[in-house]
Amino acid sequence: MELNILNKTNNELEVELRGETHTLLNLLKDLLIKDERVEAAFYDMKHVSISDPILYIKTDGTDPILVLKETAAIIIAQCDEFIDVFSKAANA
Known part of the structure; x- marks a missing residue:
C-alpha cells in the first residue's frame, strides 16, 4: 500500500490509498461514520x-489524521480479537 495525502485542513482530509480496494475502504468508511x-x-x-x-x-x-489513526487502531484490535477467537475455536 502507498498512501498519499492529497489535501488536509483542520477538519478535512483527502487521502489516496494506492493499491487498495473496496475491502479496506468500506471497512474504514463504516467505522469512520x-x-x-x-x-x-x-x-x-x-x-x-x-x-x-x-x-x-x-x-x-478534530484533527482528521488523528481520527484516521484511531480508526486504524480499532481495525487492528478487531483483527487481533478475531485471531484469538478463531484460534480457540480451531483448536477446540
Whole structure:
C-alpha cells in the first residue's frame, strides 16, 4: 500500500490509498461514520482496475489524521480479537 495525502485542513482530509480496494475502504468508511467526531466519510474509486481509491473525511474540528489513526487502531484490535477467537475455536 502507498498512501498519499492529497489535501488536509483542520477538519478535512483527502487521502489516496494506492493499491487498495473496496475491502479496506468500506471497512474504514463504516467505522469512520460511526465516530461522533466525523461529519462525513466516504471514498471514491473511478474504476477498480485502473484507479486508486480516494478517502474523504470531514470532522467536527478534530484533527482528521488523528481520527484516521484511531480508526486504524480499532481495525487492528478487531483483527487481533478475531485471531484469538478463531484460534480457540480451531483448536477446540
